Amino acid sequence: MSASDPSLVRTAAELDEADPLAGFRNEFVHSETEADLIYLDGNSLGRPARQSLEAARALLDQQWPSRLIRGWNEGWFEIPQRIGNRIAELLGASSGEVVLADATSVCLYKAAVAALGARPDRTRIITDDQNFPSDIQVLRAAARTVGPDHEVVVVPTDGIHASLDGVRDALAGDAGDGPALLALSQVSYRSGWCWDMAEATAVAHEAGALVLWDLCHSVGAVPIDLTAANVDLAVGCTYKYLNGGPGSPAFIYVSSGLPQMVNPIVGWYGSDDPMGFDFDAGPALDASRFLTGTPPVLSSSPVGPAVELMLEAGIDRLRAKSVAMTERFIALVDEHLVPLGFEVRSPRDFQRRGSHVSLSHPEAQAVGQALLHEESVVPDFRPPDFLRFGFAPIYLRFADVDEAVARIMRVVEGGGIDRWRDAAPIVP
Amino acid sequence: MSASDPSLVRTAAELDEADPLAGFRNEFVHSETEADLIYLDGNSLGRPARQSLEAARALLDQQWPSRLIRGWNEGWFEIPQRIGNRIAELLGASSGEVVLADATSVCLYKAAVAALGARPDRTRIITDDQNFPSDIQVLRAAARTVGPDHEVVVVPTDGIHASLDGVRDALAGDAGDGPALLALSQVSYRSGWCWDMAEATAVAHEAGALVLWDLCHSVGAVPIDLTAANVDLAVGCTYKYLNGGPGSPAFIYVSSGLPQMVNPIVGWYGSDDPMGFDFDAGPALDASRFLTGTPPVLSSSPVGPAVELMLEAGIDRLRAKSVAMTERFIALVDEHLVPLGFEVRSPRDFQRRGSHVSLSHPEAQAVGQALLHEESVVPDFRPPDFLRFGFAPIYLRFADVDEAVARIMRVVEGGGIDRWRDAAPIVP
Numbered sequence: 001m002s003a004s005d006p007s008l009v010r011t012a013a014e015l016d017e018a019d020p021l022a023g024f025r026n027e028f029v030h031s032e033t034e035a036d037l038i039y040l041d042g043n044s045l046g047r048p049a050r051q052s053l054e055a056a057r058a059l060l061d062q063q064w065p066s067r068l069i070r071g072w073n074e075g076w077f078e079i080p081q082r083i084g085n086r087i088a089e090l091l092g093a094s095s096g097e098v099v100l101a102d103a104t105s106v107c108l109y110k111a112a113v114a115a116l117g118a119r120p121d122r123t124r125i126i127t128d129d130q131n132f133p134s135d136i137q138v139l140r141a142a143a144r145t146v147g148p149d150h151e152v153v154v155v156p157t158d159g160i161h162a163s164l165d166g167v168r169d170a171l172a173g174d175a176g177d178g179p180a181l182l183a184l185s186q187v188s189y190r191s192g193w194c195w196d197m198a199e200a201t202a203v204a205h206e207a208g209a210l211v212l213w214d215l216c217h218s219v220g221a222v223p224i225d226l227t228a229a230n231v232d233l234a235v236g237c238t239y240k241y242l243n244g245g246p247g248s249p250a251f252i253y254v255s256s257g258l259p260q261m262v263n264p265i266v267g268w269y270g271s272d273d274p275m276g277f278d279f280d281a282g283p284a285l286d287a288s289r290f291l292t293g294t295p296p297v298l299s300s301s302p303v304g305p306a307v308e309l310m311l312e313a314g315i316d317r318l319r320a321k322s323v324a325m326t327e328r329f330i331a332l333v334d335e336h337l338v339p340l341g342f343e344v345r346s347p348r349d350f351q352r353r354g355s356h357v358s359l360s361h362p363e364a365q366a367v368g369q370a371l372l373h374e375e376s377v378v379p380d381f382r383p384p385d386f387l388r389f390g391f392a393p394i395y396l397r398f399a400d401v402d403e404a405v406a407r408i409m410r411v412v413e414g415g416g417i418d419r420w421r422d423a424a425p426i427v428p
Numbered sequence: 429m430s431a432s433d434p435s436l437v438r439t440a441a442e443l444d445e446a447d448p449l450a451g452f453r454n455e456f457v458h459s460e461t462e463a464d465l466i467y468l469d470g471n472s473l474g475r476p477a478r479q480s481l482e483a484a485r486a487l488l489d490q491q492w493p494s495r496l497i498r499g500w501n502e503g504w505f506e507i508p509q510r511i512g513n514r515i516a517e518l519l520g521a522s523s524g525e526v527v528l529a530d531a532t533s534v535c536l537y538k539a540a541v542a543a544l545g546a547r548p549d550r551t552r553i554i555t556d557d558q559n560f561p562s563d564i565q566v567l568r569a570a571a572r573t574v575g576p577d578h579e580v581v582v583v584p585t586d587g588i589h590a591s592l593d594g595v596r597d598a599l600a601g602d603a604g605d606g607p608a609l610l611a612l613s614q615v616s617y618r619s620g621w622c623w624d625m626a627e628a629t630a631v632a633h634e635a636g637a638l639v640l641w642d643l644c645h646s647v648g649a650v651p652i653d654l655t656a657a658n659v660d661l662a663v664g665c666t667y668k669y670l671n672g673g674p675g676s677p678a679f680i681y682v683s684s685g686l687p688q689m690v691n692p693i694v695g696w697y698g699s700d701d702p703m704g705f706d707f708d709a710g711p712a713l714d715a716s717r718f719l720t721g722t723p724p725v726l727s728s729s730p731v732g733p734a735v736e737l738m739l740e741a742g743i744d745r746l747r748a749k750s751v752a753m754t755e756r757f758i759a760l761v762d763e764h765l766v767p768l769g770f771e772v773r774s775p776r777d778f779q780r781r782g783s784h785v786s787l788s789h790p791e792a793q794a795v796g797q798a799l800l801h802e803e804s805v806v807p808d809f810r811p812p813d814f815l816r817f818g819f820a821p822i823y824l825r826f827a828d829v830d831e832a833v834a835r836i837m838r839v840v841e842g843g844g845i846d847r848w849r850d851a852a853p854i855v856p
Contacts, residue, residue, distance in 0.1 A: 029493040041497045053488045056726065060481045060488075064673060065457040069469045069806060076674055103721025105695035106534055113573070133707035134696030134721070141694040145541070145573055154707070239722070245492060246504055246725035266569040267533035268562030277811055279561035279568075279582070293531025293562070294667070296727035297674035298484065378497060383705055 007327040012398035015328075021313055021321055021393060028243075028395040029053065038377045038400045038407070042392030043217060043356045046243030049309055052302030056245075059301050071297075079300050080249075080269075080291055086307045087242075087251050090315060091215070091234070092225030096286035097256050100238070100300060104216055104250040105138045106265075107235040108183075110290055111252060112142035113264040115181040115210045115233060116150065122180035123147070126170045126209070128155035130162050130188035135214055139183055145264070150180075160191045160345055161352070164200060171207035179209040186224070187217035187354030190382065192326075192346040194222060194354045198229035205230065216240060221322055221355035221393075223315045232258055241355065241392055242310060244303035249296060254287040267292035313394055321393035322355040325401050329357050329389060332405040340412045345386050356390040358382075367408070369423040370416030375407040435755040440826035443756075449741055449749055449821060456671075456823040457481065465804045466828045466835070470820030471645060471784045472808055474671030477737055480730030484673075487729050499725075507728045508677075508697070508719055514735045515670075515679050518743060519643070519662070520653030524714035525684050528666070528728060532644055532678040533566045534693075535663040536611075538718055539680060540570035541692040543609040543638040543661060544578065550608035551575070554598045554637070556583035558590050558616035563642055567611055573692070578608075588619045588773055589780070592628060599635035607637040614652070615645035615782030618810065620754075620774040622650060622782045626657035633658065644668060649750055649783035649821075651743050660686055669783065669820055670738060672731035677724060682715040695720035741822055749821035750783040753829050757785050757817060760833040768840045773814050784818040786810075795836070797851040798844030803835040 016022060028047045031037065039047065063071045075082075084099040091098060101107055112125065125139050136154060143150035153173070155166040162184070171179045182204035187194045201211045212233040218224060220241030226234055234253040238244030254261050263283065268274050270291035271281040283289035310318070330344055337359065338344075345358040361367050368381040379387045389404065411417070444450060456475045459465065467475065491499045503510075512527040519526060529535055540553065553567050564582060571578035581601070583594040590612070599607045610632035615622045629639045640661040646652060648669030654662055662681040666672030682689050691711065696702050698719035699709035711717035738746070758772055765787065766772075773786040789795050792813045799805040807815045817832065839845070 031494040034494065039496055045497045045500075047496065048488070048493050053493070056488050057485070059674075060476070060484050065476050065481070066459040066462065068467055068475065069473045069808065070800075071674060072473075102530065102534060103695070103697075103723075105697075105721035106530060106693060109693045109695075109720075129707075132696070133705045133709070136707035137694045137696065137699065137709070138720075141692060145692050237722070246487075246499060247722045247728070248726070249724065250721070264569060264573050265534060265537045266565045267531070267537075268560070268565065269531075269533075271565065275811075277561045279557075279564035281561070281565070292537075292566075293533035293678070294665070294675045295531075296677065296724040298676070298730070299724035299727035300675070302726070372498075380497065383703075 007324070007331045012402045015324065015398040019321065019398070021317055024309065024313055024394045025397065027051070027309055034376060036376045038404050040389045040391065040404060041378045041380050043240050043388065043390030044380055045239055045246055046241060046392060047395050048245065048302065049243055049306050051305035052243065052245065055305050056298060056301040059298055076297050079297060080295050081288060083300060083304050083307065084251055084287065086304065086311065089311055090219060090224065090307070091253060092227045093253055094227065094256060098251050098253045099287045099291055100249045100251050100295065100303065101291050102250055104214070104235055104237045105134055107250045107252040108135055108138045108214065109142050110263055110265055111212050111233040111235055112139055112181060112183060113145055114261040115212055116142065116146045117262055118258070118260055119180035119210060122178050123150045124173060124179045125150070125152045125181045125183055126155065126167060126179050127152060127183045128157055128162055128167065130157050130190055130193055131185045132189050132214065135183065135185065160193065161347055162188065162193045162195060164203065167200065168203055171204060171209060179207050181212055182209050183212040185214040185217060187222060189217055191358050192354045192356045194218065194352050197224065197231065201229045201231055217354055220310050221318065223319055226253060231255065233261070238303045242303065243306040245299065248299050248303050252287065252290050254290055256286065263290040263292070265292045269293055269295070309394065318393045322391055323350045325391040325393060325396065325398065326350065326353060326355065326357050328398065329391065329401050329405065332402065333359060336405055336409055340409065355393065356388045358386045358388050360386045363417050363421065366417040366420045366423070367411055369420035370411040371407065373420065374416055375411055377404055377407050435752070435759045440830045443752065443826040447749065447826070449745055452737065452741055452822045453825065455479070455737055462804060465806065466832050467806050468817045468819065468832060469806045469808050471668050471816065471818030473667055473674055474669060474820060475823050476673065476730060477671055477734050479733035480671065480673065483733050484726065484729040487726055504725050507725060508723050509716060511728060511732050511735065512679055512715065514732065514739065517739055518647060518652065518735065519681060520655045521681050522655065522684060526679050526681045527715045527719055528677045528679050528723065528731065529719050530678055532642070532663055532665045533562055535678045535680040536563060536566045536642065537570050538691055538693055539640050539661040539663055540567055540609060540611060541573055542689040543640055544570065544574040545690055546686070546688055547608035547638060550606050551578045552601060552607045553578070553580045553609045553611055554583065554595060554607050555580060555611045556585055556590055556595065558585050558618055558621055559613045560617050560642065563611065563613065588621065589775055590616065590621050590623060592631065595628065596631055599632060599637060607635055609640055610637050611640040613642040613645060615650060617645055619786050620782045620784045622646065622780050625652070625659065629657045629659055645782055648738050649746065651747055654681060659683065661689070666731045670731065671734040673727065676727050676731050680715065680718050682718055684714065691718045691720070693720045697721055697723070737822065746821045750819055751778045753819040753821060753824065753826065754778065754781060754783065754785050756826065757819065757829050757833065760830065761787060764833055764837055768837065783821065784816050786814045786816050788814045791845045791849065794845040794848040794851070795839055797848035798839040799835065801848065802844055803839055805832055805835050
């Protein structure tokens with residue numbers, strides 16, 4: 001390892017020793033039967049915190065069986081707002097601007113249709129190919145829903161870096177009616193590209209468009225200040241860096257400055273009098289109006305304690321550790337893995353990078369399977385040819401970074417690719 | 429009690445002794461600290477089955493912490509279809525026609541927008557005031573989404589019985605373009621009215637409308653045969669008689685004969701290649717195309733075992749016991765509670781009644797609170813003036829029916845109303 005690279009000057013042991021977040025690792029559950037596991041897929045599904053599991057067990061052991069319907073009067077009813085308000089603190093949002101709701105894609109649909117409704121004379125949604133394919137599908141669905149003239153423009157990128165110039169050009173467009181909405185993922189699921197949210201938002205606003213951010217890959221990993229960036233709408237999931245559990249609910253942010261935003265899927269939970277059973281009830285006043293149906297109480301139960309841990313750790317400390325980990329990983333990749341056929345497919349500027357690093361390899365899928373089945377390393381594969389290595393700073397150690405690189409080397413040099421060439425991929 | 433009324437000829441003890449479903453009670457959890465509780469709100473939130481809690485605990489104890497992202501490859505990914513196919517057996521639907529998805533209101537929106545899309549020359553949705561207020565709100569939202577000319581016609585009823593004639597008139601209407609959709613709740617949340625599904629569906633089809641049934645209050649309580657009734661679309665929840673837990677996911681049924689139905693909220697989970705990460709992917713072929721985002725795994729986990737119990741008990745036996753219970757309850761109400769100011773606000777024809785009985789009382793809310801806080805009876809209150817008593821046949825005893833009536837009498841005769849006149853209502 002090169003002592004000339006500042007990220008490798010100190011040993012992993014030294015960094016772990018000095019890590020102010022090291023104690024948080026013990027707040028999470030680590031399987032004793034697989035003690036050597038290096039889990040680098042917290043950007044797909046986070047590890048459970050002990051307190052999250054306790055909260056869910058309390059529902060199963062006590063609240064549901066003993067309190068039954070009365071549970072709704074004893075804390076369940078306000079789950080979307082209570083947890084939403086805590087997530088708001090991670091987002092630089094105010095109380096009442098964030099609610100837990102639905103799946104991300106449903107929230108995205110609501111937000112996109114609401115935005116189009118607020119820009120009735122405009123027909124274009126701008127996004128880019130670094131966005132989730134699901135988001136692009138949902139945006140197209142929202143456009144189809146609103147009208148036959150609406151369309152989604154997907155700005156092409158080099159596959160690693162997003163392009164503010166490309167976005168600016170698309171916002172200007174050649175249509176006379178101007179853009180309605182810019183909808184982007186703050187951190188790309190592919191390359192890990194991280195937008196300067198305030199900058200891109202300002203560019204969209206200058207063009208008269210509203211802005212909708214998908215925070216799935218950034219919340220809990222990157223400092224976010226929706227208020228400072230003057231963001232209109234945002235959505236995100238809670239099962240990646242927030243560690244809310246498989247399929248835990250999404251959240252939606254609606255700026256309190258945009259009371260004209262209308263939830264297209266009005267339902268009882270978003271009304272101003274859910275228990276009035278009045279089908280003429282009006283919408284709730286804050287982001288609660290974007291709620292629709294009954295929230296999934298059990299799937300919500302791990303989210304609250306997990307968010308509390310993030311707040312306790314502090315996003316600035318989490319970000320600092322995350323940057324240190326991805327910088328170290330990239331330096332080790334350059335030294336040990338590039339000679340073995342890997343390429344770094346994430347931005348090298350840490351300010352433009354989230355908390356995962358993507359590596360391409362001609363046989364990325366086989367490498368991933370070999371890591372999983374022979375080396376107890378869990379990355380994830382994304383077609384056609386890259387592997388993502390996610391560094392969740394709240395429960396990973398610097399030693400895991402070094403050890404992961406050592407195991408990747410062993411897979412390639414030890415024939416793992418040949419043994420796993422035809423195996424099925426890991427999802428999702 | 430009158431021996432002349434056939435429903436009261438046998439004692440509760442005799443009926444419980446002869447009940448072929450009696451053993452199922454022990455499959456459910458009953459709190460030991462409240463052994464005298466009579467839970468008559470299974471139509472709002474069912475009791476947990478032991479196996480349901482075990483399934484959820486397995487997720488918390490093993491699958492999530494130990495398998496992490498790998499869990500998606502070990503059974504989570506197919507949850508919507510696997511549980512959907514079992515629910516299909518309760519609905520008279522075929523494999524591939526039912527998936528677990530979202531909240532009921534979101535599913536209803538998808539189905540209503542899809543139906544309007546399939547009837548592009550028609551602008552009217554017909555429903556009635558026995559339907560959930562949330563459903564009427566959602567139908568209006570779907571109408572607004574599709575176009576400014578679309579409208580929802582709410583057929584008025586007498587508050588107890590639905591009106592097929594009223595529906596027929598509304599379907600005929602005075603607009604020239606014909607009705608697009610008839611959307612009804614099979615069993616009304618209010619009076620317990622139960623539609624003849626095949627008859628109402630046929631009337632709508634004769635008028636050229638599609639049909640969308642909400643099965644929230646009927647699934648698990650009433651025999652349903654969507655195929656025989658030629659139903660186009662249906663939705664329902666799993667947390668009432670199916671006992672799936674607070675906020676467990678809804679389901680959506682899309683007839684396999686209607687491939688032209690398009691999910692308005694397309695997302696990755698409903699595509700024909702969810703793991704391809706291709707934003708041009710087409711829709712899945714069966715009802716899976718109505719999926720949108722990642723399913724709530726934890727909230728789904730109790731549903732499967734709970735549905736298995738329903739299938740094992742058998743809907744015909746469940747219905748027979750349910751009818752016997754509601755008939756007995758009504759006979760006891762007539763004898764003991766009508767003299768105390770109660771009125772039966774449910775259909776007296778058991779064929780037109782689901783598994784709950786609504787009673788009105790001038791001080792229904794206070795009666796409900798007194799039952800809850802003084803008598804360990806859990807009904808639920810619905811504004812303005814009625815209480816619902818739900819009889820979930822899989823875990824209730826006939827003795828509970830008799831005892832509930834005795835306790836209601838005690839509340840009214842013992843001053844409970846005065847003591848609870850100003851208390852807050854139970855939700856939801």
